[in-house]
Amino acid sequence: MDSFAVGVHDGSAFLVRFFxxxxxxxxxxxxxxxxxxxxxxxxxxxxxLTGFITGIVFTKQSxxxxxxxxxxxxxxxxxxxxxxxxxxxxxxxxxxxxxxxxSIGAELGSMxxxxxxxxxxVSAINPFKYLxxxxxxxxxxxxxxxxxxxxxxxxxxxxxxxxxxEAASLPAFLKSGFSTITFxxxxxxxxxxxxxxxxxxxxxxxxxxxxxxGTQGVGRAANAAVVLAMFVVFIEEMLIVQVxxxxxx
Amino acid sequence: xxxxxxxxxSIRGLYKAFGDxxxxxxxxxxxxKAENVVVLGRSGSGKSVxxxxxxxxxxxxxGEVVVLGQHVHQLKQKELDALRRRVGFSFQHSALYxxxxxxxxxxxxxxxxxxxxxxxxxxxxxxxxxxxxxxAQSHKQMPSxxxxxxxxxxxxxxxxxxxxxxxxxxxxxxxxxxxxxxEINELIQQVREKFHTASIxxxxxxxCARATGDRVAMLLDGQxxxxxxxxxxxxxxxxxxxxxYKYNFTEHx
Ligand SMILES: Nc1ncnc2c1ncn2[C@@H]1O[C@H](COP(=O)(O)OP(=O)(O)OP(=O)(O)O)[C@@H](O)[C@H]1O
Ligand SMILES: [Mg+2]
Numbered sequence: 001m002d003s004f005a006v007g008v009h010d011g012s013a014f015l016v017r018f019f020x021x022x023x024x025x026x027x028x029x030x031x032x033x034x035x036x037x038x039x040x041x042x043x044x045x046x047x048x049l050t051g052f053i054t055g056i057v058f059t060k061q062s063x064x065x066x067x068x069x070x071x072x073x074x075x076x077x078x079x080x081x082x083x084x085x086x087x088x089x090x091x092x093x094x095x096x097x098x099x100x101x102x103s104i105g106a107e108l109g110s111m112x113x114x115x116x117x118x119x120x121x122v123s124a125i126n127p128f129k130y131l132x133x134x135x136x137x138x139x140x141x142x143x144x145x146x147x148x149x150x151x152x153x154x155x156x157x158x159x160x161x162x163x164x165x166e167a168a169s170l171p172a173f174l175k176s177g178f179s180t181i182t183f184x185x186x187x188x189x190x191x192x193x194x195x196x197x198x199x200x201x202x203x204x205x206x207x208x209x210x211x212x213x214g215t216q217g218v219g220r221a222a223n224a225a226v227v228l229a230m231f232v233v234f235i236e237e238m239l240i241v242q243v244x245x246x247x248x249x
Numbered sequence: 250x251x252x253x254x255x256x257x258x259s260i261r262g263l264y265k266a267f268g269d270x271x272x273x274x275x276x277x278x279x280x281x282k283a284e285n286v287v288v289l290g291r292s293g294s295g296k297s298v299x300x301x302x303x304x305x306x307x308x309x310x311x312g313e314v315v316v317l318g319q320h321v322h323q324l325k326q327k328e329l330d331a332l333r334r335r336v337g338f339s340f341q342h343s344a345l346y347x348x349x350x351x352x353x354x355x356x357x358x359x360x361x362x363x364x365x366x367x368x369x370x371x372x373x374x375x376x377x378x379x380x381x382x383x384x385a386q387s388h389k390q391m392p393s394x395x396x397x398x399x400x401x402x403x404x405x406x407x408x409x410x411x412x413x414x415x416x417x418x419x420x421x422x423x424x425x426x427x428x429x430x431x432e433i434n435e436l437i438q439q440v441r442e443k444f445h446t447a448s449i450x451x452x453x454x455x456x457c458a459r460a461t462g463d464r465v466a467m468l469l470d471g472q473x474x475x476x477x478x479x480x481x482x483x484x485x486x487x488x489x490x491x492x493x494y495k496y497n498f499t500e501h502x
Binding site: 026107110111114115116118119121122123124125126 | 301304306330331333334336338340342344345346347348357358361362407411
């Protein structure tokens with residue numbers, strides 16, 4: 001319990017420091033762009049694959065229940081609601097936590113144990129700014145973008161299945177799908193993803209930055225980054241959904 | 250060494266412990282302009298800790314470190330950064346940025362600390378620094394492709410590129426062959442002559458100590474036990490000190 005309290009304290013200090021350093025010069029824009037690219041590249045393939053398959057499978061498996069009520073025409077709107085409101089943000093966040101979280105955790109962890117972070121400090125370069133701020137900002141920007149992309153591929157998968165079975169045209173599919181989705185839904189999902197992305201980046205950086213020495217420390221940092229990030233993503237999902245339902249007009 | 254001028258590094262009563270492990274127990278040391286001071290000591294005696302305290306990578310428990318007239322551990326971050334730009338630190342295990350190739354490793358501190366350099370000037374500075382360490386050909390190599398000795402030399406080049414007034418070398422010749430070690434010793438001397446750099450050189454290698462050191466300090470049991478010229482330090486019967494000498498010069502073929 002003691003170490004938990006220390007962890008919470010250090011973690012909050014890390015969080016506060018992020019906001020202090022985020023808004024002061026230098027901004028390291030080049031590194032930020034590079035990190036955005038890395039985050040996108042690392043997870044794009046997996047998100048495409050998972051999103052697409054989820055779209056197909058979810059459609060397939062929902063069909064019998066709807067067919068029992070003769071309501072297969074509701075498939076598009078059911079799938080769209082499920083994807084936009086919860087599947088896409090969660091899938092994206094979990095994949096990014098796994099792929100991006102582990103790689104940031106391992107990268108910063110090995111920089112820490114091989115004294116590269118100290119090397120930056122003695123060259124009067126602020127490693128927190130150069131490493132943590134850029135990476136966390138990159139995940140905060142990219143996870144929502146990837147989430148929207150995940151929605152698209154998920155819908156594409158679903159459309160293929162609906163088209164094959166119900167011979168729906170694309171405009172009809174989209175019209176029916178988006179009839180139940182409000183701007184509020186999309187906004188809530190983007191907000192959620194912003195929180196997810198931010199947490200994934202910050203947690204991975206925190207774990208990497210505090211890696212204990214040795215190769216073992218690097219592995220442990222990467223692992224802890226993924227586990228904690230996934231845990232926090234679920235907690236946030238729960239809280240944000242609560243807040244959204246409360247504030248529903 | 251100018252008599253009377255204040256030392257560029259002045260360490261007084263420095264204590265540092267990690268938990269129960271008391272590493273440094275009252276260190277006093279002065280380093281003057283254009284002087285090379287060699288610090289000898291056994292593995293784990295706290296040599297690396299000592300120079301990390303000099304650049305405030307670690308905080309001391311007691312004692313003070315004055316570098317270029319400033320109390321290192323009382324500085325604000327901005328002032329500390331300004332001071333660190335004037336001090337070069339060559340890490341024991343090189344600490345090259347392994348996501349960057351050799352010339353990016355050199356370019357990074359240069360770009361971050363100087364503004365308004367043209368691409369050509371940057372390229373020239375990198376070339377000069379690489380030539381100084383005899384590795385002018387390895388621009389595009391990644392650190393993982395270099396040998397330990399090459400990494401060490403790139404690490405030194407990376408600190409030289411900012412033309413520091415003080416150099417701190419952590420075991421510059423450890424793990425290098427005798428020829429390369431000789432070249433590094435020469436490099437250390439050249440740096441001193443060219444830029445009037447004051448240096449602390451940490452080493453186990455007595456050849457390096459003799460070749461580069463104007464003064465030698467022996468770190469034993471957390472204190473600077475003997476300080477003086479190479480011959481003065483080793484003119485003793487203390488087995489803890491003669492042990493060093495014997496291994497390096499007689500028992501070794
Ligand atoms: N950050 C740290 N946290 C805890 N203990 C440390 C830390 N840094 C160094 N130590 C301990 O301090 C002691 C001295 O370490 P230091 O690295 O200065 O030795 P050294 O004299 O440089 O040895 P070597 O010649 O092997 O490099 C070691 O016992 C080490 O375990
Ligand atoms: Mg050491």
